[in-house]
Amino acid sequence: xxxxPTELKYMDESLQGTALSGDDERGDRKLYIESYxxxxxxxxxxxxxxxxxxxxxxxxxxxxxADLVLLNTCSIRDKAExxxxxxxxxxxxxxxxxxxLKIGVLGCxxxxxxxxxxxEEKLVDLVVGPDAYRDLPNLVEKVEGGRKAVNVLxxxxxxxxxxxxxxIDSNGVSAFISITRGCDNMCTFCVVPFTRGRERxxxxxxxxxxxxxxxxxxxxxxxxLGQNVDSYLWYGGGLKKDFDKASDAAKATAVNFANLLELxxxxxxGMRIRFSTxxxxxxTDEVLHAIAKHNNICKYIHLPVQSGSSRILKLMNRGHNRExxxxxxxxxxxxxxxxxxxxxxxxxxxxxxxxxxxxxxxxMKYVRYDFGYMFYYSERPNTYAxxxxxxxxxxxxxxxxxxxxIALQGEHALERAQEHVGRVExxxxxxxSKRSDSDWKGRNTQNTMVVFPKTGTEKPGxxxxxxxxxxxxxxxxxxxxxx
Ligand code: SAH
Ligand code: F3S
Numbered sequence: 365x366x367x368x369p370t371e372l373k374y375m376d377e378s379l380q381g382t383a384l385s386g387d388d389e390r391g392d393r394k395l396y397i398e399s400y401x402x403x404x405x406x407x408x409x410x411x412x413x414x415x416x417x418x419x420x421x422x423x424x425x426x427x428x429x430a431d432l433v434l435l436n437t438c439s440i441r442d443k444a445e446x447x448x449x450x451x452x453x454x455x456x457x458x459x460x461x462x463x464x465l466k467i468g469v470l471g472c473x474x475x476x477x478x479x480x481x482x483x484e485e486k487l488v489d490l491v492v493g494p495d496a497y498r499d500l501p502n503l504v505e506k507v508e509g510g511r512k513a514v515n516v517l518x519x520x521x522x523x524x525x526x527x528x529x530x531x532i533d534s535n536g537v538s539a540f541i542s543i544t545r546g547c548d549n550m551c552t553f554c555v556v557p558f559t560r561g562r563e564r565x566x567x568x569x570x571x572x573x574x575x576x577x578x579x580x581x582x583x584x585x586x587x588x589l590g591q592n593v594d595s596y597l598w599y600g601g602g603l604k605k606d607f608d609k610a611s612d613a614a615k616a617t618a619v620n621f622a623n624l625l626e627l628x629x630x631x632x633x634g635m636r637i638r639f640s641t642x643x644x645x646x647x648t649d650e651v652l653h654a655i656a657k658h659n660n661i662c663k664y665i666h667l668p669v670q671s672g673s674s675r676i677l678k679l680m681n682r683g684h685n686r687e688x689x690x691x692x693x694x695x696x697x698x699x700x701x702x703x704x705x706x707x708x709x710x711x712x713x714x715x716x717x718x719x720x721x722x723x724x725x726x727x728m729k730y731v732r733y734d735f736g737y738m739f740y741y742s743e744r745p746n747t748y749a750x751x752x753x754x755x756x757x758x759x760x761x762x763x764x765x766x767x768x769x770i771a772l773q774g775e776h777a778l779e780r781a782q783e784h785v786g787r788v789e790x791x792x793x794x795x796x797s798k799r800s801d802s803d804w805k806g807r808n809t810q811n812t813m814v815v816f817p818k819t820g821t822e823k824p825g826x827x828x829x830x831x832x833x834x835x836x837x838x839x840x841x842x843x844x845x846x847x
Contacts, residue, residue, distance in 0.1 A: 395421040396430035401438025407540040409436045410529030412497050419501045432466050437473035439555045441742035452485050459487050466507045472559035479514045494560050495519040518561035520603050525570040537794050537825045539583050541574050544590030552681045552748035563604040565596050568619050572631045584825050585636040593639045594646035596621040622650035629658040637661045645683030652699040664811040668708035672727025673720035704810025707736040712762030714753035721765045734780045736773045740766045781835035791830045814840040
């Protein structure tokens with residue numbers, strides 16, 4: 365049996381930082397970088413490591429021997445920001461004993477707080493927003509000269525398309541490729557459009573080149589990343605919102621997400637393709653058919669819904685109501701039978717009543733999600749909800765509703781897991797199981813973790829057939845069978 369239940373684990377996803385795990389001895393100076401929050405931040409840290417490698421920085425997993433410490437931060441909920449602040453204060457002692465050590469903050473908190481960070485946290489030398497990482501060499505030079513440095517400019521074009529990420533936080537099997545940056549959706553609770561700027565897509569040629577490079581290096585799975593991947597649209601560069609102004613020729617040759625998925629699936633037929641995150645309002649049947657058509661595109665969709673109440677969805681500016689979401693779920697089930705589906709849910713959005721909460725539970729019962737990431741509402745500065753609505757659901761009620769959502773999800777996860785028992789499934793081996801070195805862990809196409817005993821003839825990166833014999837709500841247990 366593996367780990368804690370997935371849904372509980374992900375509830376705390378931004379509460380613990382993860383350091384890049386590999387040591388890269390090449391550099392004469394040492395970079396220690398820790399990432400918080402979403403997968404995009406983990407991917408961005410690999411881009412940052414690549415940019416700084418060119419400046420002679422090797423990475424280390426030992427903060428004590430670092431010359432430069434960077435925290436890639438998350439602002440999505442208040443708790444995530446508090447965690448970063450606590451971590452920063454833990455560096456005080458380190459800096460007392462080694463005044464030459466430089467400390468920088470990257471990511472969404474950097475963008476949100478800008479130079480205020482320097483006043484609020486005296487030990488911070490460097491503040492860099494998500495679109496300004498190319499400027500790191502200059503900024504680092506400045507802080508090494510004894511000054512403080514800030515760059516939080518957001519960009520219309522930056523996608524880091526030509527930066528080849530250093531895959532040091534990697535199991536050698538799976539890797540992220542970022543395909544869009546920013547988000548235009550303006551969900552009223554969400555800070556991301558403010559911290560990551562307007563939505564723009566990356567040149568598909570550079571995405572395909574990165575996929576092929578990963579394949580050549582032995583990777584077996586890629587996850588295409590963006591805040592809203594279904595909204596991907598390449599028409600030669602520039603913001604998504606400016607597409608209407610593009611020339612007819614650019615429009616005629618534009619590449620949308622369904623096109624991109626197919627291009628990637630065909631370019632690297634031996635690799636598994638995953639993607640995250642899908643926004644219900646932007647998911648098209650064309651995308652669903654592309655998934656159904658290609659064996660190597662995983663049958664799994666992360667489809668955040670946030671609430672089951674049409675009234676709340678409207679207040680959240682989610683762009684769809686409950687019925688439209690059900691309709692999308694029905695189409696997924698029809699076009700991709702056996703597709704894994706997961707969700708994000710927020711309990712206690714402003715004005716949420718008991719009836720709205722019951723709508724959330726009944727929506728979950730309709731879908732019966734494989735797993736989910738569940739949160740209580742956290743008011744974020746400058747969002748529409750913060751400016752125009754009162755955070756009027758008390759904490760006790762938020763937590764009670766959240767617990768009810770988590771409990772129901774636990775039941776559904778177990779039911780869904782049980783459906784796999786007795787089947788033979790293809791598993792991509794990722795590495796040793798956390799519990800035992802004599803077991804492998806890997807995932808099936810639906811993204812459920814599978815644990816099974818080693819037989820001595822397989823290794824990480826292999827696709828093997830496993831007969832599922834038992835399960836918990838988060839993990840399938842099985843035995844390898846011959847192909
Ligand atoms: N489209 C994005 C969503 C980013 S935020 C993606 O790529 O995943 C991830 C999740 O955090 C959201 O789906 C939402 O469920 C949750 N979230 C965002 N803002 C929040 C807030 N103010 N309070 C509580 N949860 C929030
Ligand atoms: Fe946030 Fe909504 Fe975009 S949750 S990241 S504004 S899709």
